[in-house]
Amino acid sequence: MGTILIIEDHEDINLMLAEALKGAGYQAKSLFTGADGLTEIRNTHYDLILLDIMLPFLNGDELLKEIRGISETPVIIISAKDKVGTKIDLLKLGADDYITKPFDLSEVVARVESNLRRSQQQQKNRFRYKDLSLDDQTKRVTVNESEIDLTAKEYMILELLLKHHGKLFTKANLYETLWPDDDAGDEQTVKTHVSNLRSKLKKANPAIEYIETVWGLGYRLYKE
Known part of the structure; x- marks a missing residue:
């Protein structure tokens, strides 16, 4: 029990x-x-x-x-x-x-x-990866128990990666999920948000890499 x-x-x-x-x-x-x-x-x-x-x-x-x-x-x-x-x-x-x-x-x-x-x-309601934690109910993200501030899009990207740990998301996948009503498909926008997310995670813990870029394909969490 x-x-x-x-x-x-x-x-x-x-x-x-x-x-x-x-x-x-x-x-x-x-x-x-x-x-x-x-x-x-x-x-x-x-x-x-x-x-x-x-x-x-x-x-x-x-x-x-x-x-x-x-x-x-x-x-x-x-x-x-x-x-x-x-x-x-x-x-x-x-x-x-x-x-x-x-x-x-x-x-x-x-x-x-x-x-x-x-x-x-x-x-x-909580998703974990290494020392990273995302609470889907409170929308709170912490690294080693310290809270980090993310924009709504950064949070959504991280949530997708954590909920589907190991799955590879192409830039097109992410764009369609985050901007479902926009058909323009500006993948550079996705790249910018991922870059900003990475920077915040790296600032919280420089010793760990969280998001892997698979060149020519997309993004996923590094395998543990």
């Missing part, structure tokens, strides 16, 4: 959460320090993270910042801090949900299920 990482320094609470999640059909791993949690997240993918705030060696809020720098994995905060301001601050830092201690285990399992459903739906 899904893999859950629990980062909670109180052993009894941690193991109780793990047992409840395993009973609901999930795979759960328990860690007890923020430093161990960060190492694990850097090396292993999880579908969701349950995160305490008061952790040894690396506080939960600092760990949350680190997580959001490298991952979009849903994070549910579990904390005894019940002030509204604390909840708002952590949600602004990137938490997806907040559960206050003491809690009911059935509520935790229900929140996990709800956040996983939402994450899975968002993933259906």
